[in-house]
Amino acid sequence: MFNTMTLTKTAGAVLSAFLFFLLTAWASSALYHVGEAEDHSGGEHEEMAKGPTMSAAPGDLLAQTDDAGAAASTDAAVVVDLGNGDAAKGAKVFGKCKACHSLEDKNGVGPHLDGVVDRAVASVDGFNYSDALKEHGGQWTIEALNSWLENPKDYIPGNRMSFAGLKSAEDRNDVIAYLQENSQ
Known part of the structure; x- marks a missing residue:
């Protein structure tokens, strides 16, 4: 037979599932930003x-x-x-880069970045750069660093850097100021 306890259990299960999916969606939106397509x-x-x-x-x-x-x-x-960002804020944003890069003249997954401002592209001795970076040439000027940090895959297609980029112009500018401070 059908009784009120069955109805209460069914309603509780449905509402619990709804609450679970609602909290999961909220948590994932906090972790991942999905914006409008350009x-x-x-x-x-x-x-x-x-x-x-x-x-x-x-x-x-x-x-x-x-x-x-x-x-x-x-x-x-x-x-x-460009180039006049807040180096202290840039040090915090650079935390995203530390998994692969260092500022201590030693290579990791990526090349070391001390002295990177105005350094030739793909010029760190002992680092195995992708063919795309080797062929690109040029220097890491402030403007080039800004474009690279915004979207490395679009700036030099075919490179091996897996970082998606810094979408905030202020974050890029602060990181560039931090790199300038460590390039002297």
């Missing part, structure tokens, strides 16, 4: 999909304005002064 078709929202833009001109902390000319609106992207 539109590379050149649409009007492409600028905003890329996030903050960067400027290499020293002393140029500016806010871009929209068509109406309203500075520092909530939709305006902040232009970050």
Whole structure:
């Protein structure tokens, strides 16, 4: 027969399962950010999909304005002064890099990064670079480091670095300031 205890147990099981899935979804969204896909078709929202833009001109902390000319609106992207970030904050962000890189002139999974600013790409002795990095050439300028840190796979396709990149322009700028401080 059907009684109220069966109904209570069934309702409890359904609500417990719902609560379990709700908490699992909340916990996974805290760990992983799933944003909107970028539109590379050149649409009007492409600028905003890329996030903050960067400027290499020293002393140029500016806010871009929209068509109406309203500075520092909530939709305006902040232009970050490359190379003038906060090295102390960069040291904390560099914690993500420590699993593979060191600043003590010894290679790990990745090459050491002391002296990386203005160093030639793929030039650390004793490190086995991917063919893509060897063929790329150039130097690790501030602008090159910014592009690399944003998305290593897009900046030099075919490299072996598995890091997805730093999406925050401020985090990239702070890490670059930290690397500059350790490149002298």
